[in-house]
Amino acid sequence: MQPIVFPHIPFDGSLASALFDLERVRVDFRTERLADPLTLELRRLFQGLTSIMSARIEGNRTTVADVIAETRRAQSTGEDAQDAVREILQLEEATRYIDRLVEEETLRISHKLVRDLHQLSVNGLEREGDPHPGSYRTTPVAISGARHIPPEPAAIQADMDQLIDFANQDVLSQQQLIQVALVHHRFVWIHPFANGNGRVSRLLTYAMLTNRGYTSPSDARPLNPTAVFGADRQAYYDNLAVADSLSEDGTLAWCHYMIRGLRDDLFSVTQLSDRLFIADEVFAPALNAAVAGGDVKESDANVLYEVARRGKCKPGDLRDVLPGSPSSRSHKLKKLLDANLLLKVRNPAGYGIGLWQNQLTIHVVRRLDELGMLPSVLKD
Known part of the structure; x- marks a missing residue:
């Protein structure tokens, strides 16, 4: 795999401006706050909605009402929830897993974390499962609707080693969001699992944002990339495709798309802190x-x-x-x-x-x- 490198960012452009805006929010999130029950409960609701969004990006059309009704039915009968709802509930559990690691100050990007997130996301699912939860794929795959052909199975371990090393690099604060954006795209580019790569990529991105202080467990509205990608599903796929050449221009365009989306999402984050x-x-x-x-x-x-x-x-x-x-x-x-x-x-x-x-x-x-x-x- 071509090495992951930071693109050149013009500091008089809109991308640099978005990075500065997000840095100001990170400073606010680092300010100690009292955990308010109402804001914490709204955060829990948003995390549930985020899991629905992530599943919907992959084609799961389950509604909020469906999730509530089916979860209640499953709880009252002691049966498993239907497959489409179980996919969403498992994404919720994976998000809670990340939050627990952050709270315990043990979150580190690693092969284990990536495999654990995959295991939690796909285990036991019929439509969107994987026969080997938590294991990198051993067969070639194709990405539906994309020209990019992911690396052969023999290359995955080395490619993921490089990705994880890059994700854990200590970089300047103004480079950290670029680092997150690059890891998200390159993970999807590698496509290390037979299925569930999109869901794991968004969970991994959330983990990196949280670990770098861009969201706060005491804030009602977590800054979550899934909300950005869910604003326009086709634009998400199109911008990923632009970066698939791994060229400087394509990489910069992807970073601009993701970081501008996070900046635009800040309005909700700010309002819902009150x-x-x-x-x-x-x-x-x-x-x-x-x-x-x-x-x-x-x-x-x-x-x-x-x-x-x-x-x-x-x-x-x-x-x-x-x-x-x-x-x-x-x-x-x-x-x-x-x-x-x-x-x-x-x-x-x-x-x-x-x-x-x-x-x-x-x-x-x-x-x-x-x-x-x-x-x-x-x-x-």
Whole structure:
């Protein structure tokens, strides 16, 4: 494989400007923040949506409503979820795996990480699985719709060695996003697995962004490349193809596409760092829509909005919206917990809002779409 090298970047151009904008965000993410239950729950919702996006880029047409309904069915019956939904749930687990490694400060780009992400993503799947989860391919492959022919199996180990060495190089801060972009493209170019390469490439890119401080576990909206690639699926494939020649111009065009997309995605990240914006501009309209649609009772909506505005509540904080004895209040709160509309949180103990996989989820997603915070790949 041709060595991976950094392209020359004109510092008076738009790519350099996007890099500076993203560097400012990284500085903000490094500022210590208190973990707010509402922003953390919105982050969990976005990570779930990201898994749906990644599967959709590969042709899985499962909707948010499908995921919620099928997950509930599987949980209630004890059966496995249907194959298309299981693909999404496994991508969620792979993302959580990355986040755990980051939290433990043990994340390092390695053959093991790449193989683990593949194992988690494809194991047991029928339509989008791989007969050898976690193993590099031993047969030639072709990429559907692409002119590029990936390397022969005998070259994969050496090519991946080079990729991983490059991914772990200590480089100047202004080069780190370029490094991430180059690793993403070259991984897809190598196509080390028989199937699942696109999904693993996006997980690997998220891992590199997180490890370099471009997203924060205490922020509601993680900066995730899948949102960029999902904005225009065909543009993603077209820009990957432009770089397949490994030429300076093609490589620079790919870097410009990816980094400009990340910069444009910053607007959502910035707005959703404000809990009151989430409560008033995202959650309240979604809650009103849920009440109007008969999915949530108005009395329950009053409780949920109060919890959202406060971020976290103890039962005694809800006397005004839940009058009555402490025992009757606890009984009503338990019903909201059982419906996953409330969650128990710790440090200190209390209640927070649940947003993912309940009757509010679809309304929150629609509201995020109204605010222009979702890529087109989720619209149908």
